[in-house]
């Protein structure tokens with residue numbers, strides 16, 4: 001089919017291009033141009049089979065990959081790239097041109113109902129992981145749709161509330177992951193539902209111009225589903241494609257155009273970008289075929305889950321010794337609905353017939369298990385017979401593994417969580433086990449932060465299993481018995497309790513407005529600056545190995561800093577370590593967070609082996625956004641570079657001075 005240009009289209013055809021055909025397709029102008037199909041994302045392919053009158057949808061079964069929050073805990077760009085590539089294979093098989101993923105909104109508030117769909121509280125980690133995911137997806141022939149631009153950091157009143165954020169905070173925190181992910185040139189980007197400083201996400205001309213001019217984004221800007229109020233205003237702002245088709249909006253657009261309220265230039269610009277999107281997607285998938293079998297993709301999902309599971313605490317009870325007897329309790333060990341192991345909403349993957357059975361996987365690995373569900377998913381308070389039996393088993397066995405968590409009833413799109421604590425019945429099950437067994441291991445299945453203050457001190461070990469997806473039971477069993485050495489690290493801080501979180505939510509007296517008064521004080525940036533102790537810091541995660549850092553060398557290279565150091569695995573087990581590089585300005589003239597992540601890398605390090613890491617920190621690593629200069633600025637001053645195993649476990653550091661952009665080691 002010969003490529004059409006926008007000049008060959010009538011005004012009506014252009015307007016049809018701006019509006020999408022139905023729920024999941026662009027308009028093919030009666031066969032004149034190709035049509036593209038889009039589908040959700042991000043942790044599996046959710047192709048909608050049926051849509052009921054109440055809006056609820058049934059999806060076709062697909063491979064469930066780990067939730068994005070768990071993928072982020074791998075801190076491994078290669079894992080993100082692999083997940084993207086696997087998803088591309090699935091999309092190719094099902095004729096999907098664009099996967100509506102990934103989302104990079106910052107985890108500003110631990111109760112945001114969609115945190116399980118997002119990567120991190122830190123923009124570099126979120127941006128880098130998303131970039132790798134996009135590279136994997138698009139390298140496999142399928143377009144990405146980076147979302148939700150911007151400041152959709154809570155679900156509460158998401159269609160109306162305005163996120164009120166100052167320019168510096170936008171630049172350093174909320175735009176930054178989009179900026180980094182745009183380096184992978186996603187074919188499309190989705191706006192957010194909310195307002196940003198009063199302007200609707202679908203009409204955010206200032207942000208759209210920034211994407212194009214500064215972040216060099218060349219794809220199409222797509223609306224979030226039904227986020228458009230006024231199609232003419234959004235087109236004039238630079239929103240190219242409205243999804244899904246909305247008859248009323250389309251008619252109004254035609255009327256507005258007829259009376260001259262929308263310029264030809266604006267209409268042509270959007271139509272051209274939708275045309276480019278269609279042709280780019282078709283070209284991207286030309287000659288591409290799925291390269292992995294379904295079995296290989298399931299294996300990848302399981303490997304990624306194993307890499308993302310975080311060992312938060314371990315007094316030595318893990319890995320389980322051979323021949324041990326384990327009491328397993330908690331209905332999450334053998335869930336009766338897959339909704340228990342996923343967040344709800346547009347990302348909810350239907351796993352079909354696939355089951356999750358941790359007791360069975362442990363038994364296969366030689367652990368003698370006895371299982372009691374102890375509580376039900378829909379239970380809140382009661383402590384019944386099964387819970388009593390579970391406590392007895394805990395006392396009689398060598399260790400007790402209690403499986404607790406959330407699931408789509410608690411974590412979902414469209415609503416925020418009410419509390420950061422687990423339902424009371426689950427906390428009681430943990431406490432009962434801890435009373436009966438000093439070797440209580442808690443496994444948490446959730447997509448975001450859990451307040452563990454009621455029980456953390458009383459248990460021997462804690463594993464944060466996230467929402468692991470297909471094969472997650474095997475991945476978890478491997479970690480419990482030590483066949484896999486845990487290497488996940490937290491991509492968000494676990495504060496001691498919710499009261500320590502500086503970010504306000506939009507509820508109550510602030511109705512309609514969420515004031516981001518904490519500014520840059522999000523996550524570890526706040527806790528480390530204000531000296532607030534946390535339960536588990538950002539970047540924290542234990543291994544069965546021991547890693548020793550040494551031999552830091554630093555030198556100026558061009559206008560950046562070359563940094564290199566060694567990490568040795570002094571244990572008898574192969575393992576993997578994620579090293580993290582933070583920068584702080586020692587006496588800043590403008591307020592700055594105490595430390596900020598600038599680089600990270602993960603590597604396998606064999607038992608007794610040593611590995612050297614090397615990074616080049618460019619000027620941006622030292623810069624802040626200057627509101628007065630309306631640009632990035634590297635202040636003259638003294639800086640420290642901190643190399644750590646977490647945001648609070650700093651192992652090496654060096655000091656330097658920057659004057660007129662020149663670096664001098666101190």
Ligand code: BGC
Nearest residue numbers: 040100147148224225346413
């Ligand atoms: C969500 C998007 C999703 C879209 C299509 C919206 O409600 O915010 O993330 O891609 O629906 O399902």
